[in-house]
Amino acid sequence: MKFVKLANDEGSSRSARSPETHGRLITATIDVVFEHGYAGATMAVIAERAGVTRGAIQHCFGDTRVDLITAVCADILERRQRQYLSAMTEFSQADFSIARAGIKAAYRDPATWFLVEVWIASKSDAILKERVDAYLTSEHYLADESLERMLGTTEPGAIGFREYKYFMRALTRGLALEYSRRPDPELFDRVVDLVIDALSFYLDRVKNGNLDRSE
Template sequence: MSVQPRQKAPQERRNQAQRSAATREALLDATLECLVEDGYANTTTARVAERAGVSRGAHLHHFQTRSALVAAAIEHLALKRRDELIVALETLPTGPTRVAEGLDLLWSNYANPLFQGALDLWSAARTDPELRPHLVEVERQLDRQTLNLARNLFPDAADRPDFERLVEMSVATIRGLTLLDTLHPGDDRARKQWPDCRDRLVAMFEAR
């Protein structure tokens, strides 16, 4: 008896909304890749469209300007990182190492090439009146997102009156250290300095 080849299940066709969402995500992912590899100055709309594999018209349908595109890409990155951190939260211990490991989790959110690409945008926005308003709004969203996440990272300290200031100081410390990687890519300076900074922050979180 011969065996008949298995018929492939017909692929479900995506509707217009699904195709549009996929195109938008491809553009945002391509923008992040360009920012990391080429820097903001070389992240052109044409280069992003080519990398994403979409037409110029499809690109303009979603984003009329480069400023709107890169701001949306940073927001897209923040949402992805938020989701990753929420998943990672489930594995954090609840004992005495909770604060240190929570700070390490925040550190991992910044000590990576994607954040270096974002820094390029922040620098450019200082003298770019079109880009700046987009990033100001994204920055506000990031601050709110980080604070909400921190309440879950450090639940024992969340009711302290100075909790928000502690979180702000922690993020400022992490961002400041990661700036070292801007001029010294591949160097270990920031990574080597982080444990001591983290221990000092832990002491502040645990102080009563």
């Protein structure tokens, strides 16, 4: 039987195509989950988005769907660890402007919502849960640690710091959810600005004991 030539079959040589296919499958997976949800991210849909067939997925990431999802989670975590390390060397003195930029970057990143979708799905899929739980937990810790560094000036041991971290997580994920429905970065960036303004102002006053006339 004859094999139809696909779009990615032009230009690059065959042997050099594997890493590219690998990368395209990962971004395709994230994008499809971002747009259609985990349940809508079928192997066939992902393969079509990447411009390959299901066989390519099998070859690159293993036989099962969970293998693919797990690989994508690992890739995201690895990327974020690198980002975190480079950010840490770049900013020696942490303050609110870094947290501001961090949240803005995080809620827009389809990978953020991808991880949420995977986590939700893992609630009803024991096999998936077993495979990805370590990655999700690591990302959780990474985000926490990152926040502690970004907000270092507000004293991690201080009262309310744990609530603070949970708030940042909830806000980021809530914005990621809204963003997946309605990608309006300008609006959501203004939301982040408003909230960070209020929080930094409030925390600054709390530290200095200037809370008179508050509601």
